[in-house]
Amino acid sequence: MTRTAVIAGVGPGLGESIARQFGTEGCHVGLFARSGDYIEQLAADLPDPGEGLAVQTDLTSVDEIRDGFETVRAAFGPVDILVNHASAAAWKGLMDVSVEEFEQAWAVNGRGAFVCSQEAVEDMRKTGGGTIIFTGATSAVRSLGGAIGFTAAKFAARGMAMDMAQEFGPEGIHVAHVVVDGQIDTPGVREQFPDRDDETFLDPDSMAETYWHLVEQDDMSTQPFEIHITNGPQNSEFI
Numbered sequence: 643m644t645r646t647a648v649i650a651g652v653g654p655g656l657g658e659s660i661a662r663q664f665g666t667e668g669c670h671v672g673l674f675a676r677s678g679d680y681i682e683q684l685a686a687d688l689p690d691p692g693e694g695l696a697v698q699t700d701l702t703s704v705d706e707i708r709d710g711f712e713t714v715r716a717a718f719g720p721v722d723i724l725v726n727h728a729s730a731a732a733w734k735g736l737m738d739v740s741v742e743e744f745e746q747a748w749a750v751n752g753r754g755a756f757v758c759s760q761e762a763v764e765d766m767r768k769t770g771g772g773t774i775i776f777t778g779a780t781s782a783v784r785s786l787g788g789a790i791g792f793t794a795a796k797f798a799a800r801g802m803a804m805d806m807a808q809e810f811g812p813e814g815i816h817v818a819h820v821v822v823d824g825q826i827d828t829p830g831v832r833e834q835f836p837d838r839d840d841e842t843f844l845d846p847d848s849m850a851e852t853y854w855h856l857v858e859q860d861d862m863s864t865q866p867f868e869i870h871i872t873n874g875p876q877n878s879e880f881i
Contacts, residue, residue, distance in 0.1 A: 646718040651728025655828030656846040663850035665692025672714035674699040701754035711761040720765035726755035731792035744791040751795035771814030823872040
């Protein structure tokens with residue numbers, strides 16, 4: 643059975659790798675991002691047997707998110723998989739961050755994921771189940787100091803994921819949270835950190851395989867809620 647996936651927040655690196663992994667597994671993939679040209683190119687380049695659909699979407703806009711899901715449904719049918727992958731942050735502490743910057747982080751990491759989840763769960767309850775994955779960060783479980791907007795938003799998203807897992811798990815909807823605790827190997831990042839060893843970077847393609855493994859966890863009695871991906875040769879472990 644072909645599954646329909648929405649990846650909310652796609653860019654070079656992990657978002658692209660998730661899209662390609664899901665395409666390889668035969669999913670129809672709706673790609674949400676503000677950069678229309680980038681996702682158009684990615685949608686056209688997804689590996690067979692998958693099929694991509696670029697949906698230019700501002701994930702701070704409730705109306706655009708809901709319209710985006712309607713576009714995906716019209717093309718592919720009900721949504722079976724959602725990856726809440728968008729992220730926004732102002733790397734500032736309490737006394738330096740503005741209210742607008744604080745709210746921007748919440749609008750993307752919190753409210754955007756909330757609206758996407760509402761849309762996806764509506765479909766999944768009708769079809770008998772599905773998978774929702776939240777991409778978290780170190781700041782979702784451990785404050786690093788000096789990034790209060792990002793930390794607050796990521797803590798909120800993790801709490802939302804946990805609440806959803808408890809509410810909808812009995813209905814066959816698997817909700818999981820992935821803690822990304824390290825520097826993802828994205829274009830240009832090695833130039834940004836020239837003194838780091840190669841093994842300190844997280845491989846986005848390997849990470850995407852972990853996301854797909856979560857989708858395949860169909861035993862409702864033993865589904866993991868949280869996976870912690872960190873540096874080292876063993877990139878992920880259940881916690």
